[in-house]
Amino acid sequence: AQSVAQPEDQVNVAEGNPLTVKCTYSVSGNPYLFWYVQYPNRGLQFLLKYITGDNLVKGSYGFEAEFNKSQTSFHLKKPSALVSDSALYFCAVSPYNTDKLIFGTGTRLQVFP
Amino acid sequence: DAGVIQSPRHEVTEMGQEVTLRCKPISGHDYLFWYRQTMMRGLELLIYFNNNVPIDDSGMPEDRFSAKMPNASFSTLKIQPSEPRDSAVYFCASTNKTDQGFAFFGQGTRLTVV
Numbered sequence: 001a002q003s004v005a006q007p008e009d010q011v012n013v014a015e016g017n018p019l020t021v022k023c024t025y026s027v028s029g030n031p032y033l034f035w036y037v038q039y040p041n042r043g044l045q046f047l048l049k050y051i052t053g054d055n056l057v058k059g060s061y062g063f064e065a066e067f068n069k070s071q072t073s074f075h076l077k078k079p080s081a082l083v084s085d086s087a088l089y090f091c092a093v094s095p096y097n098t099d100k101l102i103f104g105t106g107t108r109l110q111v112f113p
Numbered sequence: 114d115a116g117v118i119q120s121p122r123h124e125v126t127e128m129g130q131e132v133t134l135r136c137k138p139i140s141g142h143d144y145l146f147w148y149r150q151t152m153m154r155g156l157e158l159l160i161y162f163n164n165n166v167p168i169d170d171s172g173m174p175e176d177r178f179s180a181k182m183p184n185a186s187f188s189t190l191k192i193q194p195s196e197p198r199d200s201a202v203y204f205c206a207s208t209n210k211t212d213q214g215f216a217f218f219g220q221g222t223r224l225t226v227v
């Protein structure tokens with residue numbers, strides 16, 4: 001079955017420290033991978049995507065993600081967290097040759113001052 | 114463009130009543146998705162359309178749920194009859210084939226069935 005796993009319900013980090021939000025996937029073929037962010041009472045906003053090429057993808061607001069094919073992972077990272085980064089983060093996959101977007105369950109990021 | 118527009122933003126209804134959620138996608142987008150978000154199950158894909166045609170409705174939970182897209186600028190998600198377990202936030206999203214995965218989401222409809 002095609003799926004996305006975000007093993008952490010919540011990640012806590014101090015402002016200024018690096019952050020990592022984990023994501024692994026299980027799909028056949030070469031998927032397209034995405035990160036979205038959701039602020040309270042808002043819809044999801046696109047952060048970044050991996051289609052092909054360089055395994056390190058840079059996105060909005062200083063976020064980046066690293067694609068690791070052997071580990072089937074696509075972890076979201078940021079070198080220095082801000083309090084305003086606190087939100088709900090979703091990893092998503094679009095399996096090869098489909099138009100679906102399948103989301104993980106989300107990870108709540110809490111950045112403390 | 115004003116983005117993906119959903120209405121109503123909030124809906125409270127009694128069990129057994131019919132509920133209709135509405136979505137206006139971004140002009141020119143040929144894909145439209147309906148998602149449901151709950152604490153327990155996260156974000157679930159219910160159904161999606163391409164060029165107004167339903168492509169995959171395998172996520173629709175049961176026959177009480179139905180979705181239509183009569184034209185490129187409008188879609189509805191209907192629940193009849195509604196049940197308390199249908200309480201959730203329902204999101205509509207749209208995108209182009211060329212921007213696969215880069216979906217624009219509406220602000221959602223928070224449905225409460227009492």
